[in-house]
Amino acid sequence: MIRRGFQVAARLGHHGALPGGPYILPRFSPASAFGSSMDSLVSRFCQEKTDLKNYTLPNASWCPDMLNLYHEFLEKTKADGWIRLPSFKSNRNHIQGLKLPLALTVTSDKSDCRIFTRCIETEGQGYEYVIFFHSSKKKSVCLFQPGPYLEGPPRVRFAHGGSLAAMIDETFSKTVYLAGEGLFTLNLSIRFKNLIRVGSLAVLNIDVEKIEDQKLYISCVAQSVDQQTVYAKASGTFLQLQLEEDSSQY
Amino acid sequence: MIRRGFQVAARLGHHGALPGGPYILPRFSPASAFGSSMDSLVSRFCQEKTDLKNYTLPNASWCPDMLNLYHEFLEKTKADGWIRLPSFKSNRNHIQGLKLPLALTVTSDKSDCRIFTRCIETEGQGYEYVIFFHSSKKKSVCLFQPGPYLEGPPRVRFAHGGSLAAMIDETFSKTVYLAGEGLFTLNLSIRFKNLIRVGSLAVLNIDVEKIEDQKLYISCVAQSVDQQTVYAKASGTFLQLQLEEDSSQY
Numbered sequence: 219m220i221r222r223g224f225q226v227a228a229r230l231g232h233h234g235a236l237p238g239g240p241y242i243l244p245r246f247s248p249a250s251a252f253g254s255s256m257d258s259l260v261s262r263f264c265q266e267k268t269d270l271k272n273y274t275l276p277n278a279s280w281c282p283d284m285l286n287l288y289h290e291f292l293e294k295t296k297a298d299g300w301i302r303l304p305s306f307k308s309n310r311n312h313i314q315g316l317k318l319p320l321a322l323t324v325t326s327d328k329s330d331c332r333i334f335t336r337c338i339e340t341e342g343q344g345y346e347y348v349i350f351f352h353s354s355k356k357k358s359v360c361l362f363q364p365g366p367y368l369e370g371p372p373r374v375r376f377a378h379g380g381s382l383a384a385m386i387d388e389t390f391s392k393t394v395y396l397a398g399e400g401l402f403t404l405n406l407s408i409r410f411k412n413l414i415r416v417g418s419l420a421v422l423n424i425d426v427e428k429i430e431d432q433k434l435y436i437s438c439v440a441q442s443v444d445q446q447t448v449y450a451k452a453s454g455t456f457l458q459l460q461l462e463e464d465s466s467q468y
Numbered sequence: 469m470i471r472r473g474f475q476v477a478a479r480l481g482h483h484g485a486l487p488g489g490p491y492i493l494p495r496f497s498p499a500s501a502f503g504s505s506m507d508s509l510v511s512r513f514c515q516e517k518t519d520l521k522n523y524t525l526p527n528a529s530w531c532p533d534m535l536n537l538y539h540e541f542l543e544k545t546k547a548d549g550w551i552r553l554p555s556f557k558s559n560r561n562h563i564q565g566l567k568l569p570l571a572l573t574v575t576s577d578k579s580d581c582r583i584f585t586r587c588i589e590t591e592g593q594g595y596e597y598v599i600f601f602h603s604s605k606k607k608s609v610c611l612f613q614p615g616p617y618l619e620g621p622p623r624v625r626f627a628h629g630g631s632l633a634a635m636i637d638e639t640f641s642k643t644v645y646l647a648g649e650g651l652f653t654l655n656l657s658i659r660f661k662n663l664i665r666v667g668s669l670a671v672l673n674i675d676v677e678k679i680e681d682q683k684l685y686i687s688c689v690a691q692s693v694d695q696q697t698v699y700a701k702a703s704g705t706f707l708q709l710q711l712e713e714d715s716s717q718y
Contacts, residue, residue, distance in 0.1 A: 308619060331616040331619045331666070332619055333620070335630065337588055337617040337618065366579055366580060366582065367584070368584045369558060369584060370584060380585065380634025380638055384633060384634050386630075387628070387633060391620075405660070406657070407656070409654065410655070416581070
């Protein structure tokens, strides 16, 4: 999150709060930053992981709308430039595909951490989602089906607004990282329009609007599959960070 | 969420999507709206529930900062006007204390729904939080300790920005409801400043800024217990809705 992300790393390094230190702080080098091609970022992020559960595969809890649209986009991945992003229990499972500084890693940590949007493992109860990314168009589509553990208003089976906010933030994060090494959320703004029924599909259409002054500006429209109901409109700003390890330091 | 909340209820009623219908739609009556006193709202919301687990009670996972501040505020509840808000597995457990129209209830629903911010039951793994509310000051303080299932960036043990967004939205929701019958989130805007370490305490200071034209404007500063680190600043707008059942219709 934002420019103070480095301050966070610095504080952790200074206080030795993370096990396995000392840590080398990331060096921000605007001259050489953002040099990775999008293809390189995508290929590293999406590498095969045969030994880990990929949560983007369909399961019995998916509603027909979600299944149909999933297969529609899966077809597009064959020729149309769309990529299905893998999703594991923790972001750390993408670690070989992500560029991260050692200051931001805990290599000895074996604890059971989970990325927030995969915090509930029981199929259909929490987050069911899959993100498709189009590199040349700099856009994503997230198919999101909230389960009954994401409840908001009581007894009505509508999802909590915060669960949609988190889904938008997560989809923004993955999109801006792959589209331009965006890493830390600066701002997130959401206008809620309608409630999403638990068990139904919301389609999040995400577009990177521009990349300027080391910031990525991104937008989202979340709507029903028939596009007749807008659930929310959102915008976000992310900071670009060049986080490739500098091998000369080790 | 917003004025279209009624449209949602209307659609559900029209399509008969909810079991146990038919449903009487809530009637918005500006002339008589917002007539409940805050004391009445609070007392109905906070009624004793001896047979349900109240998640606001301390457990072994709470860090010392959280425990200390919890007891500090608990002392304030004895004389200073602060109230500890109970928190159950689902908002439906507050149903006797909340005013809801029948159109927004599913009385026959026995499924295992959970409010999103209590979706993980294992102590310390997900959301640990307690909200204290001050009715005359129209403000809240939320003590929030994210667990390892709320992870964001990989291998660094920081909470997902979306988990903080959801925590803010939930605290906003409870506060605006009790402060002025605010019910549907119109807007939520967050500026992220620093990352929150998993297992550490974030203190959310929430203020209702004004109530105008049937909208409640609310703000939040989330910071460390020593107030030296600001994690995020947020603002939100909620719509007031008069949702008391009209007994003459039944």
